Amino acid sequence: MSKISHHLPESVLAAYAAGSLPYAYAMVAAAHVSMCAECRAIYEAHQCAGGLVLDDMEGMAVSQNTRRQLMDSLDLEAPPEPPAPRAFGVYPAPVAELLGDGGPRWRKVGGGVRQQILHYDDAGSIRLLSIPPGRAVPDHSHGGLELTLVLQGSFSDETGQFGCGDVEVGDPDLEHTPTAGEEGPCICLAATDAPLRFRSLVPRLIQPLLRI
Numbered sequence: 001m002s003k004i005s006h007h008l009p010e011s012v013l014a015a016y017a018a019g020s021l022p023y024a025y026a027m028v029a030a031a032h033v034s035m036c037a038e039c040r041a042i043y044e045a046h047q048c049a050g051g052l053v054l055d056d057m058e059g060m061a062v063s064q065n066t067r068r069q070l071m072d073s074l075d076l077e078a079p080p081e082p083p084a085p086r087a088f089g090v091y092p093a094p095v096a097e098l099l100g101d102g103g104p105r106w107r108k109v110g111g112g113v114r115q116q117i118l119h120y121d122d123a124g125s126i127r128l129l130s131i132p133p134g135r136a137v138p139d140h141s142h143g144g145l146e147l148t149l150v151l152q153g154s155f156s157d158e159t160g161q162f163g164c165g166d167v168e169v170g171d172p173d174l175e176h177t178p179t180a181g182e183e184g185p186c187i188c189l190a191a192t193d194a195p196l197r198f199r200s201l202v203p204r205l206i207q208p209l210l211r212i
């Protein structure tokens with residue numbers, strides 16, 4: 001695998017370790033951590049730090065009730081566990097589990113771009129994108145934070161170039177046109193916490209149908 005040069009922010013890894021990351025982002029975090037030794041080490045350090053806080057509570061005069069409430073609150077959204085290094089070809093284990101047998105069931109989005117929505121709710125969505133070599137996904141900005149992890153191939157946009165294992169963190173102000181590298185189709189895992197806002201009319205019209 002080529003060297004990973006775009007990592008998850010430490011704040012995201014800390015939230016993932018604490019179990020407070022929304023599901024869609026936690027899925028990207030789990031997939032990236034399974035591909036990146038550097039982020040895995042940071043994630044594990046935060047997990048240890050969280051464990052130490054709980055250990056300290058053993059010696060404190062805390063009522064059983066308070067302790068149980070704290071444990072319950074920590075258990076609110078169990079993040080997907082980072083798996084052993086990838087054993088499912090292009091798809092890291094957490095993604096492969098969502099896909100089930102048979103792999104992705106792609107739907108055409110236009111311009112040769114295909115996607116499969118893996119999860120969608122009021123809090124956000126997570127999807128796989130497949131972009132043909134040299135092609136672009138429609139120009140769009142974000143309503144919120146978008147995390148995009150490259151699983152195969154590469155893409156580039158106004159902010160830089162992203163290869164296999166790299167994560168792009170798109171903040172709400174980012175307007176970009178990700179274009180796949182010429183070496184082959186680019187497959188990405190993308191998580192958002194709000195609907196994307198496409199700039200041109202046609203994508204905007206079909207956006208409710210695509211739920212992206």
Ligand SMILES: [Zn+2]
Pocket residue numbers: 004006007008032036037038039040
């Ligand atoms: Zn990393």
